[in-house]
Every structure is written in structure tokens, then in C-alpha cells.
Amino acid sequence: xxxxxxxxxxxxxxxxxxxxxxxLQAWISLIFNFSALFFAMVLMxxxxxxxxxxxVTGVIVLAMTIFxxxxxxxxxxVAFYASVAVLILLVILIIPxxxxxxxxxxxxxxxxxxxxxxxxLGISYLxxxxxxxxxxxxxxxxxxxxxIAAGLAEILEQHPKITLKNLQGAGFKVGSQIIGxxxxxxxxxxxxGFLALFIWFAGVHYSPGEILNDxxxxxxxxxxxxxxxxxxxxxxxxxxxxxxxxxxxxKRFLK
Amino acid sequence: MINEANKPHSFWQRWWPYVVVILGALLVLGxxxxxxxxxxxxxxxxxxxxxxxxxQTDQFNNEDRQVEQELHGxxxxxxxxxxxxxxxxxxxxSGATTLGYHTGQKVFLTVHHHQGHLSATISNLKRxxxxxxxxxxxxxxxxxxMRFSGLMALCSVVVNGVLFWxxxxxxxxxxxxxxxLIFGGxxxxxxxxxxxIVIGFNRQMLMTxxxxxxxxxxxxxxxxxxxxxxxxxxxxxxxxxxVTQLPRPLFLAETILGSLGAVMDESTDIIASLMALKTEKxxxxxxxxxxxxxxxxxxxxxxxxxxxxxxxxxxxxxxALLFLKNANSWGYTFNMTMSLGVVQSLISGIxxxxxxxxxxxxxxxxxxxHKSWGRxxx
Numbered sequence: 001x002x003x004x005x006x007x008x009x010x011x012x013x014x015x016x017x018x019x020x021x022x023x024l025q026a027w028i029s030l031i032f033n034f035s036a037l038f039f040a041m042v043l044m045x046x047x048x049x050x051x052x053x054x055x056v057t058g059v060i061v062l063a064m065t066i067f068x069x070x071x072x073x074x075x076x077x078v079a080f081y082a083s084v085a086v087l088i089l090l091v092i093l094i095i096p097x098x099x100x101x102x103x104x105x106x107x108x109x110x111x112x113x114x115x116x117x118x119x120x121l122g123i124s125y126l127x128x129x130x131x132x133x134x135x136x137x138x139x140x141x142x143x144x145x146x147x148i149a150a151g152l153a154e155i156l157e158q159h160p161k162i163t164l165k166n167l168q169g170a171g172f173k174v175g176s177q178i179i180g181x182x183x184x185x186x187x188x189x190x191x192x193g194f195l196a197l198f199i200w201f202a203g204v205h206y207s208p209g210e211i212l213n214d215x216x217x218x219x220x221x222x223x224x225x226x227x228x229x230x231x232x233x234x235x236x237x238x239x240x241x242x243x244x245x246x247x248x249x250x251k252r253f254l255k
Numbered sequence: 256m257i258n259e260a261n262k263p264h265s266f267w268q269r270w271w272p273y274v275v276v277i278l279g280a281l282l283v284l285g286x287x288x289x290x291x292x293x294x295x296x297x298x299x300x301x302x303x304x305x306x307x308x309x310x311q312t313d314q315f316n317n318e319d320r321q322v323e324q325e326l327h328g329x330x331x332x333x334x335x336x337x338x339x340x341x342x343x344x345x346x347x348x349s350g351a352t353t354l355g356y357h358t359g360q361k362v363f364l365t366v367h368h369h370q371g372h373l374s375a376t377i378s379n380l381k382r383x384x385x386x387x388x389x390x391x392x393x394x395x396x397x398x399x400x401m402r403f404s405g406l407m408a409l410c411s412v413v414v415n416g417v418l419f420w421x422x423x424x425x426x427x428x429x430x431x432x433x434x435x436l437i438f439g440g441x442x443x444x445x446x447x448x449x450x451x452i453v454i455g456f457n458r459q460m461l462m463t464x465x466x467x468x469x470x471x472x473x474x475x476x477x478x479x480x481x482x483x484x485x486x487x488x489x490x491x492x493x494x495x496x497x498v499t500q501l502p503r504p505l506f507l508a509e510t511i512l513g514s515l516g517a518v519m520d521e522s523t524d525i526i527a528s529l530m531a532l533k534t535e536k537x538x539x540x541x542x543x544x545x546x547x548x549x550x551x552x553x554x555x556x557x558x559x560x561x562x563x564x565x566x567x568x569x570x571x572x573x574x575a576l577l578f579l580k581n582a583n584s585w586g587y588t589f590n591m592t593m594s595l596g597v598v599q600s601l602i603s604g605i606x607x608x609x610x611x612x613x614x615x616x617x618x619x620x621x622x623x624x625h626k627s628w629g630r631x632x633x
Contacts, residue, residue, distance in 0.1 A: 026557025
């Protein structure tokens with residue numbers, strides 16, 4: 001048995017042992033997300049526009065992660081709408097920043113990997129960089145949206161008569177509780193993965209100026225920042241979506 | 256949201272995020288004009304002329320356009336400041352390794368003096384302004400929307416960033432010989448410091464720290480056992496990027512750090528919710544605490560595993576596409592570009608799941624109904 005299969009099976013067993021049906025759903029969503037990512041990559045290799053492929057994949061992935069992750073159907077709907085809104089805002093931000101910073105493709109640190117490879121590709125790597133940045137934030141968006149929506153749904157359950165203004169305040173309060181730890185999830189997730197690059201910088205004695213203008217480092221830091229902004233934006237957007245859906249529900253109740 | 260108008264110093268309390276935002280904006284403006292700080296000569300491109308644009312094909316029938324351009328610009332720093340220069344640049348439209356330039360961009364130069372004649376080639380694009388702008392935008396959003404909790408989140412990231420860099424330098428001094436020891440040990444320091452900033456020093460923080468360290472350690476132990484049993488089949492260390500030292504311990508160090516944040520996130524969530532539950536229902540039994548903890552954990556583990564999965568695997572996309580366009584099979588492409596990211600996601604996932612019973616167990620032992628634990632309380 002290969003290592004990946006073995007680890008995957010152990011993860012399945014652990015998830016089901018701890019979470020039951022929900023654990024199984026979590027595992028399925030992981031497998032699904034991998035397939036979606038791989039499929040998106042193959043479509044890009046067949047010259048479909050990368051950003052368009054990414055947007056469609058992004059919405060599907062958000063739906064799968066949120067609907068397979070959450071329990072309560074009304075709060076998961078809100079989380080889904082809010083996360084799609086965040087995704088759209090993020091794309092509007094990512095496209096100009098990537099055009100400005102020009103971090104697409106490979107840097108001089110990658111030359112070993114590129115040896116013997118043809119770089120005549122016919123795919124715009126600027127668009128691939130935009131796609132990569134969008135894809136890397138999807139998990140963070142989904143997680144934050146679920147956390148805020150679930151937290152608010154619980155508050156609504158315990159205090160069904162809470163005013164909408166207080167509900168909004170509660171949303172920001174839940175947000176302030178998750179922001180510190182979520183930032184660290186993102187920080188360690190990205191920087192842990194790029195430990196080797198930092199060791200390279202230190203070993204070859206890059207100057208601060210070289211590091212701050214390095215294609216790969218700037219690209220990497222931008223991805224962390226996009227994810228962080230996605231989480232920050234998710235807090236008010238999910239809260240407002242929740243308040244709006246509650247307002248509608250109450251109006252319907254009055255009629 | 257919070258009424259601060261009645262308190263003294265309310266002006267400062269209310270407006271400090273905006274002051275920071277304005278100061279930051281000035282700083283970004285400064286970075287846009289920091290050419291004098293660089294030793295390397297910088298050229299500001301003033302006009303671009305396309306000389307030729309030809310179709311290129313390779314042996315895999317990929318098609319691209321090769322563009323030749325002539326850049327005119329002026330040097331903005333150093334002894335040659337103010338001198339005009341003409342540079343030729345050739346790039347492929349796809350832009351995987353080469354770059355096309357346009358008017359207004361600033362580039363770093365390698366200058367050659369040839370019999371009193373000045374010529375130069377471009378070594379890199381100046382990207383610091385774009386970076387500074389995005390950092391500024393993130394911090395501004397964070398402080399305006401989240402205020403004090405945003406500031407704390409920022410502090411913990413900055414502290415961890417500094418520590419991270421110190422650890423990297425230490426690793427270089429020891430030639431990478433004890434990389435696992437350095438980053439394993441530092442993971443504990445990272446976790447302790449972050450939790451101190453986020454929670455503050457109390458029993459809850461110690462419990463969270465214990466669960467975080469335990470969960471991360473468990474995932475690595477499980478991974479090592481699986482590696483030994485499967486003889487690491489399908490783990491291609493040679494596909495690791497930027498490797499300057501022994502890859503296997505480096506990979507494990509990357510995995511520990513990568514999953515640390517998520518495991519910490521999760522144990523913080525579970526233990527904080529359980530503590531709140533205990534305050535609400537003081538006579539709740541240890542068993543009930545364990546059960547509710549498991550339910551909370553079950554809800555958050557799926558999304559958390561996916562956060563790390565997208566971080567680890569999405570960034571392999573550019574290289575994977577390059578492999579596919581070089582007529583490699585899907586399987587080979589996966590092995591050489593994505594497999595390590597997937598292994599990392601799976602190990603982190605196992606850590607995230609195993610942390611749940613650990614965090615619940617620690618909490619129910621510490622605050623559960625047992626009288627014998629009572630004297631350990633404050």
C-alpha cells in the first residue's frame with residue numbers, strides 16, 4: 001500500500017471514529033475538493049480560461065465544503081451566500097494586485113526544477129497566478145463563514161428575540177474570537193510550507209532588498225494576505241447576511 | 256457597537272485605527288519612492304517599443320509568442336542617477352520565466368561599463384510597493400473592522416514572524432543538522448506565545464497549549480509509523496522545492512509548522528466553548544463535557560482540514576501545469592508536484608482529528624465533576 005493511501009485511510013477511520021456521519025462527510029469533502037482542484041488543472045491545461053475555470057471551481061468547492069461541513073440548513077445557506085460574495089470581492093482585489101506585482105511563473109530559485117523543461121506553454125501564467133491565489137483562499141473563506149454563521153445560529157436559538165442590532169454586534173464578537181487563531185492557522189500553513197525557501201534565503205544571504213522584491217516570496221506573502229483579507233471580509237459579510245435573513249424571517253412571521 | 260463616547264480619551268480610543276491607516280498610507284507612498292535606499296541601480300521605464308513578435312512552437316506542439324521589446328528609461332538612483340538608458344528585452348507571452356515590461360514600471364539593473372559606454376540588463380522587477388500596499392490594505396481592514404482584537408491578531412503574527420526568521424537563521428548557523436529539533440522546539444514556543452497573546456496566562460491557556468502540542472506530536476508519530484510500514488512509497492522527496500539540506504527532516508519540520516496553527520485554532524475553539532459551557536451549567540459531568548467537545552470538534556474539523564489542503568495543494572498548480580504541458584502523464588505530474596502537499600494535508604488532517612479527543616479529555620479531566628480535581632482550581 002502506498003503512503004498516501006494509508007494516510008488517507010487512517011484519516012477516514014479517525015474522522016468517522018470522532019465525528020460519525022459528519023466525519024465521513026468531512027472526508028468526502030476533502031476527496032471531492034482534491035478532485036475538483038485536479039480537474040480544474042486539467043481544464044487549464046486544455047487551454048480553458050484559467051480564471052473562469054477557477055471561479056466555477058471555487059463556487060462548487062465552497063458549496064461542497066459548507067454544505068458537507070455544517071448541520072443547520074438555514075445557517076449553512078447564509079454561510080454559502082456570504083462566502084460567494086467574499087469570493088467575488090477577493091477576485092476583484094486579486095486581479096489588479098497580481099497585474100501590478102507580476103509574480104507569475106517561476107523565479108530564479110526554481111531553475112533546478114525547470115531544467116530540461118520547455119517553457120513555451122501558451123497559457124498566460126499571470127492568469128494561472130491569479131487562479132492559484134484564489135484557490136488557496138477557498139478553505140479559509142469556507143471555514144470563517146461556517147464559524148460565524150454557526151455561532152450566530154446558536155445565539156439565535158438561545159435568544160430568539162435578540163434585536164437585529166445586537167445580533168450584528170454578536171457577529172463581530174464571534175469574529176473577534178476567531179480572528180487571532182485563524183490568522184495563525186494561515187500564517188503557519190503558508191510559512192510552514194515555504195520553510196525551505198526561507199532557509200534558502202538565509203543560506204545564500206539575500207539582502208533585505210532582494211527578499212522584498214523576490215518573485216516567489218512576494219507571491220507567497222500576497223497569498224497569505226489575500227487569505228487574511230478574505231477572513232476579515234467574511235466576518236461582516238456573513239453577519240450582515242445572517243441579519244438580513246433573520247429580518248426576512250421575522251417579516252414573514254409577522255404576516 | 257461599543258459605546259465609547261462617555262469614556263475619557265474617547266477621541267483617541269475611537270479614532271486610533273484611522274490614524275494608523277493614514278500613517279501606513281504615507282509609509283506606502285514612501286516605499287514607492289525609496290529608490291535611493293537601494294544599492295542596485297533602478298531604472299524607471301518611460302517608453303516601450305515592440306520590435307518583433309514571432310510564433311514559437313516546441314516539440315510538444317505548444318504554441319506561444321516570443322516578443323522582443325526596446326525599453327527606454329531613466330536611472331533613478333546611485334552614481335548614474337538621471338542618465339537615460341536603452342535596454343532590449345525578450346519574453347514569451349505566457350510569462351512563466353520571462354517578463355514583458357511596460358511604461359511606468361521600475362526595474363533593477365545590472366550595469367556594465369564598456370569603454371565609457373553604459374549598458375545594462377534587467378535583473379528583477381521592483382515589487383516592494385505592491386507588497387507594501389497589500390500589507391497596508393490588510394492591516395487597515397483588520398484594524399478598522401476588528402479594532403482591538405485585530406491589533407492582537409496582528410501582534411501575534413508579527414511576533415511569530417520574527418521568531419520564525421530567528422529560527423531560520425539559527426538553522427543556517429547549524430548547517431541544517433538539527434532542523435527537526437529547532438523547529439519542533441520552536442513549535443512549542445510559537446504555540447505558547449500565540450496562546451499567551453490570544454488567551455492570556457491562565458488555566459485555559461495551559462490546557463489549550465497541552466492539547467496543541469499533544470495533537471501535533473501525535474500526528475507526527477502516526478506519520479512516522481505509516482512511513483515506516485509503507486516504506487514511504489509514493490513520497491517523492493526529490494520533488495521538494497528549494498531544498499538546500501537533507502529533505503526528509505525538512506519535510507517533517509514543514510509539516511509540524513504547517514499544521515500547528517490549525518491544531519491550535521481547533522483546541523482554542525473546543526476548550527473555550529467547553530469552559531463557557533461549564534460556566535453556564537456548573538454541575539455538568541465530565542462525560543457530558545467530553546461529549547459536547549466531541550460534537551463541537553466534529554463540526555469544525557472538516558472545514559479546518561480543507562483550509563490547510565487548499566494552502567498546501569493550490570500553490571503546486573503552476574508547476575503541475577508546466578509538467579502537464581511538457582507531455583507528462585497525470586500520474587507522474589501528481590507524483591512530482593502535488594504528492595508532498597497531499598501527504599502534508601493528510602498528516603495535518605490526522606493531527607486535527609486526533610486533537611479533538613485530546614482537547615476534550617484534558618478539559619473534562621480538569622474541570623469535570625470530580626471532586627479530587629477541585630483543589631487544582633484557582
